[in-house]
Amino acid sequence: MFAFILSRLFQAVPVLLVVGAIAFTMFAYVGDPVTIMLGQDYTMAQREMLVHQLGLDQPFFVQYLNYLWAALHGNFGVSYRLARPVGALILERLPATIELSMTAAFLAVAVGVPLGVYTGIKRNSLGSRLIMIFSLIGVSLPTFLIGILLILFFAVLLGWLPSFGRGDVIRMAHWSTGFLTLSGLRSLILPAITLGLFQMTLIMRLVRAEMMEVLRSDYIKFARARGLTDRAINFGHALKNTLVPVITIIGLNIGGLIAFSIVTETVFQWPGMGLLLVQSIGVADIPVMSAYLQLIALLFVGINLVVDLLYYAVDPRLRLGKR
């Protein structure tokens, strides 16, 4: 078990180093940070001082190592646009994004898995067909359009829910939460649905496809031949076997959630990391972009590790280290 985690962590290191190198290359060589930071009027002396301060006069590898070392300590440089340390900026925005993504993920799984099982078993019922049609529409509607439609109906026409921002938040040390106030929760509803809908349809379609695949397998036929009840077959034998691929996709999709939270946050002016990134890309604020890239990579490595551990719990074949 321990060796398993260790080997997975070991595999993750090169990925992180490569992403770090890309982030650093962006940071150091894309555009000219010195010119951007100094603005229009500067003297050669000012310029040289800044180059020295930023460590840009040192060899590539030294710079890279310095950069990684600083990143490990949460120091990602200074935002060109806001002239504030990127680490602090991101830390401020992190709770909003995490709360939004987790709520959306919960919605997607809690609704998507049961619907997938249902449509996988009752493949040709009217209910399944309707659900499948809606899911296709869900996959094809771009996230931002869903957000706009929800705003149009629930905020503009009906006036039931707020259309932007997080509402009132409560601060606790480094964290700010919207879960504890009524306006925070109300503000969360539309963005969470917007963000979760696409993932929900994906999960549902995946569970359905896996379910249909598993139901064709020999061991399900054999379970039927032994006269087991439909309930035991569908929810025991079949569902458990669909879990392995489903866990992977759900894990990978949490990454997708965070990526698409960029869009959702823009539509709802949700003050998270995604909104920060979009604003930064618009003005080519490289330090924010490279920090975001590294943070996402770290997050993904973490998610992959959790996914692997879940596999381990579900599939006995892995527990023995065979196949």
Add this chain to the structure above:
Amino acid sequence: MLARFFDSDFFYSFRRNPVAMVSAAVVFMIIVSAVFSPWLAPHNPFDLASLNLLDSFKPPFFQADGELSYPLGTDDQGRDVLSAIMYGTRISLTVGVLAIAFAMVVGIGLGLLAGYAGGAVDALLMRIVDVQLSFPAILIALLVDGIARAALPREFHDRIQLWVLVVAIGIAQWPQFARTVRGSTMVERGREYVMAARVIGIPSVRIMLSHILPNVLGPVLVIATLNLGLAVLSEATLSFLGVGLPPTQPSLGTLIRIGNDFLFSGEWWVTIFPGLTLAVMVLSINLLGDWLRDALNPRLR
């Protein structure tokens, strides 16, 4: 040849599937109206001289103040929404098709190389594919776009923004092609006819292009269709976020973004109609892709 096509199982499954036929018809109509928009559109949204601010914010024809000459209403500049949509679809489709073409060329090339060469080349390429596939495509496209924005001078960047988008979206999507092509190539490489071709000394490149490539085209076609929908969506999303095409070259995403500002003041048509067009287009492409995948996958038949 044509007669054989009409008698094939492929065409039969198309005829039997009303959803596939309807979506093919919709895709066809959208493509025609996009390609011929300069001739079909009632107005030219880029002709600044013809714009009249007095015509601004006219609602669609079915509402009280609507006029038939602006069937889907007008925007803040007095631009005809229908015409803007037709021109916008043209731009969206152009970016989508070019991006897929780019991803396809890169993906097929590297996939063939990995599958045929094997060994270290294969391991390296597949590792890149794995890492990239674990990141969402939209994020990659966003970052490539951001880097281009930072690396290129402002005016130059604005002028070639369409190509930047094509490359950004293409880079985000090549791994799927590469992986599929590699898989099929490894299978084909082991077949006798490829062995035979090698034995008689046909150069590797020719074996790959003339013998292996035709056999991997089926799955590639399916991925291309499904990913076209994704590419169009990516472009729309980037444009909506304000890092895609500028208002001087408005795609559907740009139109939605511009219209979004007027949502709260009640001029919903400026953003909803381009949005619906985008949704219907992507939905039809996806339905067509789904059907294509099922029709080409004999296991499901």
Add this chain to the structure above:
Amino acid sequence: MALLEVEDLRVEFPTRRGLLRALDGVSFQIEAGEILGVVGESGAGKSLTGAAIIGLLEPPGRIGAGQVRLNGERIDNLSPERMRRIRGKQIGAIFQDPLTTLNPLYSIGRQLTETMQTHMKLSDRDARERAIKWLEDVGIPAARERIEAYPHEFSGGMRQRVVIALALCAEPRLVIADEPTTALDVSIQAQIIALLKRITREHGTAVMLVTHDMGVIAETADHVAVMYAGRIAEIGPVRDVVRSPSHPYSEGLMGSIPSLVHRVDRLRQIDGAMPRLNAIPQGCAFNPRCPKVFDRCRQERPGLLPAGATRAACWLAEAGNG
């Protein structure tokens, strides 16, 4: 009254170019405790017959005509729920590939107890004890320790033993064994057949043994049905079919068994291939390959006719009688 009676069974598949009859006019009986071998080439309809009997035809396949009776009662038209109660409890099934028939995520003990508790009132502890007993019975060493083991921890042969235990653990009167040894190593095949024979004799279970291996049939079965293109070509006591087959197709099949007793210089083979279901020739389905074909065979299809101790679907049998 026989334990299982199949009468004029027809299985059809609706396809693009009309209905395909995958089985047509199949009739046979299995007595309690008897072993009926069913042989034929792949695609002859052997497995389909088994699937039709236990009500597990894959849609769109369906029973188009005929009856299946168990202890004199029809079971081909039961509701899905009543048919489910018969599967496992009255009719067990053994599948071909033990590597894929066991659920990889459940321990073998759990799969056994689950099956027994579905059909019998048993406490968890009793079910567990019985499961251990069954595993010992089918020859799993250290059964008590290995009951919590997962399928992938067993070899193919061992897994097939577990499958046999699973098929028999609810004490069915009949078990349908669909190519139970085909996927196994040759060295293990004989062991599994011997096990199947012993354990069904001990429990008085009848067996429908589907295989394409005539040698296995000759050693194991009491009666044998030879199938060709979805129909029964010949049926009768196994020694009569083996020693003096009346249908030219059975004759061809027997010619392809290597004999340990007689030295044969070379094995004979039947030329040609079985027709596809959508291209079954007029008259006798075997006529294009038959060495003894004559005009009538190309015009009319023969039914099962008495031919010595067996019955054969061949006009020669009629000629012989007349």
